[in-house]
Amino acid sequence: MNKKYSLKISIFLSALILSSIALVNASDDFNPEILDLKKIIDLYNDAAGSSGELKDIYSLVEKQFLKSKDVEIPDYNHYIKSESKFSKALSPVDIPLPPDSELVIENKPLPYNLGYIGIGPADAYHSKNSSKQVENFYRDFFKKHGFEIKEDMNIRLLLFRRVRFERSDMAVEVYLISKADNSCIVKVARYANRNETTGVEANPFALAVLPKEDNADGLDPDDIPRPQGSVRWSGTAKNGNLSYFVPMPVLEARKFYLEEMPALGWKLTGEMETDKISDSYAKSHGGVSLVPSIFVGSRIDLGEIIKNSYLLDYNSDSAGAKIMIYPNYLRPNSGSIVDIFYARKEGSR
Amino acid sequence: MFIFFAENRANYKKGQIFPFLIAIIVVIVIMAMITANLGKLAIFKTDVSNAADAGSLGGASVLSSFLLQIGLESDTWCANGIVLMARMASIFILGKDFTLPGISLNRALGLLWSNDLNLGPLWMFPNDLIAAIKLYVPYMIGFYFALEKAKLNGEMTWASAKQKALSSAFGNAGVDEGMNPRNKFKNYPFNALPGSYDRYLNVYMANEFNQSGFSRFMSHPVSGFAAAIGEIRPGSGSPQLITSGYGWSQNEDESFRGSYPGNIYKILNKPLYDNYVEVRVIGRSDYPFEPLTWSQFGLIPFVLPVAIYFGAFAKYLTHGLILLPFLGEIIAGIFAAIVTAFYTVVITTLPIGYTFPGRDMEKYTDKENISLKVTRYKKNTDMGIWNFQYGRVSAMSSGHTFVVNDSTIEPAFLAGLSFNTSKHLFETELTGVIK
Numbered sequence: 001m002n003k004k005y006s007l008k009i010s011i012f013l014s015a016l017i018l019s020s021i022a023l024v025n026a027s028d029d030f031n032p033e034i035l036d037l038k039k040i041i042d043l044y045n046d047a048a049g050s051s052g053e054l055k056d057i058y059s060l061v062e063k064q065f066l067k068s069k070d071v072e073i074p075d076y077n078h079y080i081k082s083e084s085k086f087s088k089a090l091s092p093v094d095i096p097l098p099p100d101s102e103l104v105i106e107n108k109p110l111p112y113n114l115g116y117i118g119i120g121p122a123d124a125y126h127s128k129n130s131s132k133q134v135e136n137f138y139r140d141f142f143k144k145h146g147f148e149i150k151e152d153m154n155i156r157l158l159l160f161r162r163v164r165f166e167r168s169d170m171a172v173e174v175y176l177i178s179k180a181d182n183s184c185i186v187k188v189a190r191y192a193n194r195n196e197t198t199g200v201e202a203n204p205f206a207l208a209v210l211p212k213e214d215n216a217d218g219l220d221p222d223d224i225p226r227p228q229g230s231v232r233w234s235g236t237a238k239n240g241n242l243s244y245f246v247p248m249p250v251l252e253a254r255k256f257y258l259e260e261m262p263a264l265g266w267k268l269t270g271e272m273e274t275d276k277i278s279d280s281y282a283k284s285h286g287g288v289s290l291v292p293s294i295f296v297g298s299r300i301d302l303g304e305i306i307k308n309s310y311l312l313d314y315n316s317d318s319a320g321a322k323i324m325i326y327p328n329y330l331r332p333n334s335g336s337i338v339d340i341f342y343a344r345k346e347g348s349r
Numbered sequence: 350m351f352i353f354f355a356e357n358r359a360n361y362k363k364g365q366i367f368p369f370l371i372a373i374i375v376v377i378v379i380m381a382m383i384t385a386n387l388g389k390l391a392i393f394k395t396d397v398s399n400a401a402d403a404g405s406l407g408g409a410s411v412l413s414s415f416l417l418q419i420g421l422e423s424d425t426w427c428a429n430g431i432v433l434m435a436r437m438a439s440i441f442i443l444g445k446d447f448t449l450p451g452i453s454l455n456r457a458l459g460l461l462w463s464n465d466l467n468l469g470p471l472w473m474f475p476n477d478l479i480a481a482i483k484l485y486v487p488y489m490i491g492f493y494f495a496l497e498k499a500k501l502n503g504e505m506t507w508a509s510a511k512q513k514a515l516s517s518a519f520g521n522a523g524v525d526e527g528m529n530p531r532n533k534f535k536n537y538p539f540n541a542l543p544g545s546y547d548r549y550l551n552v553y554m555a556n557e558f559n560q561s562g563f564s565r566f567m568s569h570p571v572s573g574f575a576a577a578i579g580e581i582r583p584g585s586g587s588p589q590l591i592t593s594g595y596g597w598s599q600n601e602d603e604s605f606r607g608s609y610p611g612n613i614y615k616i617l618n619k620p621l622y623d624n625y626v627e628v629r630v631i632g633r634s635d636y637p638f639e640p641l642t643w644s645q646f647g648l649i650p651f652v653l654p655v656a657i658y659f660g661a662f663a664k665y666l667t668h669g670l671i672l673l674p675f676l677g678e679i680i681a682g683i684f685a686a687i688v689t690a691f692y693t694v695v696i697t698t699l700p701i702g703y704t705f706p707g708r709d710m711e712k713y714t715d716k717e718n719i720s721l722k723v724t725r726y727k728k729n730t731d732m733g734i735w736n737f738q739y740g741r742v743s744a745m746s747s748g749h750t751f752v753v754n755d756s757t758i759e760p761a762f763l764a765g766l767s768f769n770t771s772k773h774l775f776e777t778e779l780t781g782v783i784k
Binding site: 071073074075076077104105116117119124155157160162175177185187198200201204205206207208209234243270272274277278284290291292294295296297302305306309311313322324326329330339341 | 494497637655678680690693694
């Protein structure tokens with residue numbers, strides 16, 4: 001049965017989701033500049049001058065159907081997460097410049113706060129060799145110096161490629177962008193620690209600015225207590241889905257609701273400690289976790305966030321509420337996030 | 350023999366046939382008694398067999414209804430999962446959630462950001478991830494809660510199935526206990542109390558003490574017929590083997606003495622009552638539900654990650670990074686790789702319904718019986734000239750749900766690209782053996 005329907009379902013699901021997105025495209029608020037290939041090419045060529053030639057990437061897309069083998073993405077679930085104690089020397093290996101290359105971007109002030117990205121100085125080289133030749137050049141070089149290629153951290157998107165090399169004391173990433181004349185742009189990023197990645201992969205949320213005051217569009221339900229110092233992140237009592245940043249650890253937040261909710265007429269009808277049911281599942285399934293590891297970037301495991309969550313199921317005469325409490329993954333060790341799914345019962349005001 | 354009598358009738362005196370007639374009548378009476386006894390015994394045994402069959406079929410039907418409900422829940426989760434995937438794809442490709450038309454993710458999330466910094470894709474990237482995670486984490490926590498509830502409901506369902514099996518078996522066991530009030534009716538003070546007849550009808554007759562012991566035994570599950578299971582609570586499960594029974598005797602004053610409340614399993618080896626019925630039920634304690642993921646189904650919609658990668662890449666590039674040749678492409682590529690890696694793992698591991706270990710439907714339906722053994726004892730009835738023999742009779746029966754037309758508790762969507770709820774219908778059947 002699986003094989004019979006697998007392809008059909010795959011196509012159906014993809015079509016369903018992509019058509020949903022197409023529906024949004026048709027809506028009034030859609031910005032038509034997004035995904036407009038001609039606009040992208042024109043903008044890019046204007047910005048890059050004669051060296052741009054971005055059209056090469058998109059003409060390829062126009063000519064051939066994208067295949068899954070054209071895309072390589074990092075497999076963060078298998079990436080080493082622990083912090084290492086290796087040398088902090090910036091470059092124990094003297095990494096050569098790309099063959100037949102010249103500097104095209106110097107380390108100059110940039111319009112954005114690119115330090116956040118964490119790929120080192122903003123320098124890049126233009127090599128007359130093809131990206132394949134440059135890649136092979138660096139593969140040979142790093143192999144000779146005791147590096148191994150981390151295939152599961154490589155990136156490939158058509159003519160854009162990243163290859164990662166690791167050794168016990170450092171890591172290097174080579175970024176390559178193929179050009180129309182079979183040359184390529186090369187950027188080399190060095191890390192003084194084997195487990196380091198780009199800053200944005202280590203913490204994708206570093207640049208997120210979290211609210212310090214309640215979301216003005218929101219409204220709290222009048223029969224749900226709020227922990228002191230909490231900030232309403234999103235949602236209203238009307239749509240029934242509210243989120244709060246709560247400045248207390250998960251267990252304290254749980255204790256708060258367990259103590260305060262009954263006073264407002266709520267009765268606890270069910271509670272789930274995810275870690276407990278996950279352990280129970282692992283015991284009966286040879287150690288296999290019920291909650292999978294889901295990495296956002298190379299450090300933040302949402303599986304761990306979910307495992308440390310609680311769900312409190314409440315009922316009152318007039319409403320039902322599910323309160324989910326889990327650690328704040330945006331700012332680790334700074335409290336928890338509380339999601340409340342609130343539903344008024346029919347006939348109640 | 351008749352020819353012999355006919356040829357020699359001149360040699361016999363009148364009335365000589367009488368002894369033969371008496372003998373024949375006696376033989377006929379004995380044969381009639383035996384026939385009647387065998388008939389009563391046959392009915393007695395049939396009652397016991399029917400009780401076992403009714404019990405096992407009743408129990409199996411409870412399981413069947415529950416599996417239908419679980420299948421429908423699976424459908425709901427599958428639909429939710431598809432919507433989640435679509436919303437996340439929309440966020441990563443367009444930076445918008447299609448369920449919130451006209452509202453930017455920043456506003457929807459309540460996140461603060463500053464246009465003054467002109468951060469472009471640098472704020473858009475974390476916001477996309479936050480918006481997607483904000484959908485994903487509650488979905489996962491909600492699913493695990495639902496899974497846990499399904500397991501607890503499974504335990505309660507097995508307990509209920511056993512309770513239903515007991516109830517059906519006792520109800521069909523042909524219990525012929527008389528009513529105690531017949532005796533009390535005689536002594537009811539109709540003349541002493543004003544309005545006593547109304548009182549008799551509305552109070553006395555309505556009072557449960559008016560019931561026979563067996564009626565009370567059946568109408569009080571926790572302290573009566575289901576005392577072996579006890580109160581069913583979430584998480585408490587139920588024993589795999591339970592035994593319950595009821596015994597009664599007719600007293601000299603025409604009243605009946607029953608074993609209510611409770612059961613009589615402790616005294617079965619030496620009956621204290623003239624009659625008893627005992628029911629033993631064997632069955633599982635729970636259903637081992639597990640989450641079903643796309644990857645378990647052998648399905649990873651590979652087109653989606655490719656679409657996400659390309660869409661996200663183009664989005665980040667056009668929202669500012671395009672003004673940063675080469676490095677802009679690198680940054681957009683890294684952003685796109687992070688969101689695509691996250692999205693790919695999410696859709697691969699996303700739970701979209703329930704299944705059984707090894708996705709083996711038959712193992713937990715066809716091969717999981719609810720089995721009954723019903724034993725009925727009735728003391729011999731001495732009619733003066735004949736002692737009706739009953740003794741102890743047992744019947745066994747097993748019932749189960751079974752897979753028909755690929756019925757499943759997994760989302761029906763996976764079995765034919767539509768939420769055809771008939772895919773969750775499990776039939777019930779039984780096998781019976783009489784002893």
